[in-house]
Amino acid sequence: MDMHVTFGGLSLRNPVMTASGTFGFGLEFAPYGDLTRLGGIVAKGISLAPREGNPMPRIAETPCGMLNAIGIQNPGVEQFIAKALPSLPWREVAIIANLYACDAAEFGELAGMLAAEEGIAALEVNVSCPNVREGGIAFGQDPAQIARVTEAVKKRAGNKPVMVKLSPNVTDITVCARAAEDGGADCLSLINTLSGMAVDIRKRQPRIANVIAGLSGPAIKPVALRCVHQAVRAVSIPVVGIGGIASAEDALEFILVGAHAVQVGTANFLRPDFAFGLADEMAALLAEIGASSLDEFRGSLQLPL
Template identity: 85%
Template sequence: MNMNVSFGGLELKNPVMTASGTFGFGLEFAPYGDLEKLGGLVAKGISLKPREGNPMPRIAETPCGMLNAIGIQNPGVESFVRQALPALKSKDVAVVANLYACDAEEFGELAAVLAGEEGVAALEVNVSCPNVKEGGIAFGQDPAQIGKVTEAVKKRAGDKHVMVKLSPNVTDIVVCARAAAEGGADSLSLINTLSGMAVDIHCRKPRIANVIAGLSGPAIKPVALRCVHQVVQAVDIPVVGIGGIASAEDALEFILVGAHAVQIGTANFLRPDFAFGLAEEMEKLLKKVGASSLEQFRGSLELPL
């Protein structure tokens, strides 16, 4: 069965991608499997300048998931281009750079740096970060800001595919999706983490130094699936599903509601080799459920009248 996926000029050999922040720059996971078995590799978030990230502790296990408040720790875009990207270029896998910035202009600058890099197939725009010029509110909670950031990146991204990653921490994710689409996004990825927290009753302190953190893992899959379903119905650009995928069945649920591809996140911490064999497992399962092709299965959910 042909598992190739193509959308908005982005070519993937299969619909399995890794989620930013869960797979390093990809090279760290090379001992656990062949990177070329992935459809796409989304690198950890990068910013114009290096970032130290948040104070420890910044990861906590929760029932059916985990909380994290890493704070986009990264060496900066120049280091990424100089050190990680050359090694990734030799791999037959689509590399997606995840962008982090604190205002629209900075997002544009970051896109411009990567626009001419041959080894970058696409740019994923993280709109869950705070806009320092607008009082710290997250871009992703304001449709107008989502549109502005998308336009800034698209304007300076050259011929790179621009994917906007949406936050579920909003009243209506459809409004946000439409804003990104109108801003020129080639595709959308969703969802990012849900806001959450955990506390320790013995020492009476938060389990995360940042107090509030991002919840991911199987616990958020129903929310992610609902968001993907709603957005697919509302916009005409492709959608990549993210959230709690821990099996081939999970992944195909997102394809069934209309996603073109999926990203694997928290499962990479539990099983570092998980993503490498997922496309093959999805293909087997597609045959088992009687699907003639990935394309035929996509969006074939039968809704009640």
């Protein structure tokens, strides 16, 4: 079955991408499979200047998931462009840069630097970052700021597609989705992690030094699926589904509610080779359930009257 997908200015050999922050810059997973079997690699979050990230401990397991507060540890955009990007198979697989910044101007500057690189296929905007100039509220919790950041990135993105990654930590995901669309986004990706925490009753301490962390893994899939379903119905631009995908059936659930592609996150930690074979598993399962094509299956959920 043909698994090629085209959406939002991207053309991918299949609908399987790796989620930012769970696959490094991609090279770390090369020992576990052929990177060119993926539809796309979304690099870990990149900022203008290097970031050391949050203090340890910053990862904790939870039932059916995990909490993380890494703090966007990364070497900075210049090191990414000079060292990581040239080593990636960007001619064969789409490399998508994930942008982290603390104000709209920084987002624009970062977008301009990355958009100038031939090896970058698209820009993914992490609007879960805190806006330090507006009291620290995350961009993704304020529709006006989502639109402002999207506009700033789009102005500097040149011909690179702009994907906005939405947070589920909001009252109405559709308002945020429409704000990103109004700001000029070519497509959306959702969801980012849910806010959570864990404590140790014996030590009487938080399990994460940052106290509050991001919850990911199978536990969040129902929330992610609901958000994707609502976003697809609220906007006219394509949507990429993320959240708790650990099997071909999980991935196809997101396609069924209308996603054009998916991103695999926490499952990469459990099985470093998981993402490499997922597209083949999806194709086999589509054939098994009698779907004639990926396009025919997409968005074909039958809702109650």
